[in-house]
Amino acid sequence: MPTVKVYYFQLKAAGESIRLLLAYGGQEFEDIRVAREDWPELKPSMPFGQMPVLEIDGKKYAQSTAIARYLGRKYGLVGKDIEEDFEIDQIIEFFNDIRIKAASVFYETDENAKAKKQEENEKNHYPVMLKKLDEIITKNKGHMALGKLTWADFVFAGMYDAFKFLLKISDLDEKYPSFKKLQETVLSIPKVKAYCDKAPKSDF
Amino acid sequence: MPKTVLYYFPAKALGEAIRLLLAYSGQDFEDHRIKFEDWGSFKSLMPFGQMPVLEIDGKKYAQSTAIARYLGQKNGLAGDNLEESFEIDQNVEFLIDIRDEAAEVHYEKDAKLKATKYEDNLKNKYPAMLKKLDEIIKQNKGHIAAGKLTWGDFVFAGSFDYMKVMLRMPDLEKKYPSFKQVIDAVYADEKVRTYSEKCPKTEF
Numbered sequence: 001m002p003t004v005k006v007y008y009f010q011l012k013a014a015g016e017s018i019r020l021l022l023a024y025g026g027q028e029f030e031d032i033r034v035a036r037e038d039w040p041e042l043k044p045s046m047p048f049g050q051m052p053v054l055e056i057d058g059k060k061y062a063q064s065t066a067i068a069r070y071l072g073r074k075y076g077l078v079g080k081d082i083e084e085d086f087e088i089d090q091i092i093e094f095f096n097d098i099r100i101k102a103a104s105v106f107y108e109t110d111e112n113a114k115a116k117k118q119e120e121n122e123k124n125h126y127p128v129m130l131k132k133l134d135e136i137i138t139k140n141k142g143h144m145a146l147g148k149l150t151w152a153d154f155v156f157a158g159m160y161d162a163f164k165f166l167l168k169i170s171d172l173d174e175k176y177p178s179f180k181k182l183q184e185t186v187l188s189i190p191k192v193k194a195y196c197d198k199a200p201k202s203d204f
Numbered sequence: 205m206p207k208t209v210l211y212y213f214p215a216k217a218l219g220e221a222i223r224l225l226l227a228y229s230g231q232d233f234e235d236h237r238i239k240f241e242d243w244g245s246f247k248s249l250m251p252f253g254q255m256p257v258l259e260i261d262g263k264k265y266a267q268s269t270a271i272a273r274y275l276g277q278k279n280g281l282a283g284d285n286l287e288e289s290f291e292i293d294q295n296v297e298f299l300i301d302i303r304d305e306a307a308e309v310h311y312e313k314d315a316k317l318k319a320t321k322y323e324d325n326l327k328n329k330y331p332a333m334l335k336k337l338d339e340i341i342k343q344n345k346g347h348i349a350a351g352k353l354t355w356g357d358f359v360f361a362g363s364f365d366y367m368k369v370m371l372r373m374p375d376l377e378k379k380y381p382s383f384k385q386v387i388d389a390v391y392a393d394e395k396v397r398t399y400s401e402k403c404p405k406t407e408f
Contacts, residue, residue: 050335061294062298063294064297066290082277089273089274093267096265103307
């Protein structure tokens with residue numbers, strides 16, 4: 001049995017999909033949640049000075065989406081060929097685009113610019129992008145791609161609460177019921193649920 | 205021979221990696237460059253209302269990194285195993301992180317904020333990130349990952365001029381000769397060279 005560790009902050013956000021995937025795969029792992037004040041000391045030992053990092057028998061894997069795809073492939077949460085795998089990659093990239101737009105508001109320190117960006121996003125970007133995402137999930141019978149469970153669903157489920165927080169759309173669940181439903185689909189998988197029931201809780 | 209069309213603006217930016225990969229694959233393609241003023245009438249035809257879009261026998265593929273990975277997998281440029289494929293994904297995700305940081309500044313509309321952000325990035329972000337990228341390429345013998353030519357090299361080479369403009373570092377490859385090694389590795393291919401000699405020239 002390999003020794004597996006996940007290093008991330010005390011959050012779900014970009015690290016949770018990895019934890020959920022490992023749980024799905026029945027892989028025991030050390031869930032290392034680094035407190036902010038302890039991070040500077042740990043930072044130099046991470047491949048890109050960032051987290052999440054997955055460590056398997058001492059080998060470090062970085063970059064959250066790359067890790068999720070790797071575990072997805074290991075656990076058969078992929079398409080049957082290159083064409084199908086592309087579809088997963090495509091929707092993930094689009095989902096990431098929306099997240100980046102929202103994160104850009106979050107990380108903006110100038111209060112005026114922050115408000116302006118949020119307004120622009122709400123007016124020009126979120127309606128179209130979220131509608132598109134909703135259409136895709138609906139078309140795929142409650143999944144991100146291929147009409148079935150793939151690693152993309154785990155990325156979505158893990159990120160969803162942070163995503164909602166970043167978007168600042170308080171009624172997101174009501175506006176797009178397919179989103180919460182997809183998250184629930186992943187979180188209700190028995191092995192995943194077992195992990196979540198025991199894991200430390202965080203808002204996002 | 206499948207009818208292949210690449211839709212993008214008259215720019216390299218995020219589309220060039222795909223053109224270079226198509227050239228490398230020996231696949232004839234229509235290099236459909238859509239001027240910004242004409243884009244409005246095409247936008248609704250594209251899966252996500254964006255470009256680049258690759259169309260093969262009428263089927264549309266969107267999202268630039270997903271497309272590059274797909275073409276990489278089709279043409280033996282995606283690593284020989286799961287670990288190598290992961291490494292490419294990881295290092296490309298890091299490369300895109302740098303690109304996203306630079307884009308955040310580049311696309312800032314407020315002149316004062318733009319200047320502040322640029323200074324902050326120049327001081328606090330770019331040096332460490334570019335140094336890391338340089339180390340990675342050196343470790344990989346002049347490549348982005350796996351010590352050999354992969355689709356990651358094409359993403360790097362295709363977006364390099366765009367990166368330079370956004371970073372405001374016109375002599376970037378002089379500062380980091382390893383960057384030129386990656387570009388040279390891509391253009392060492394005769395088909396890639398033939399394409400680049402004949403294609404319309406753009407600044408980035």
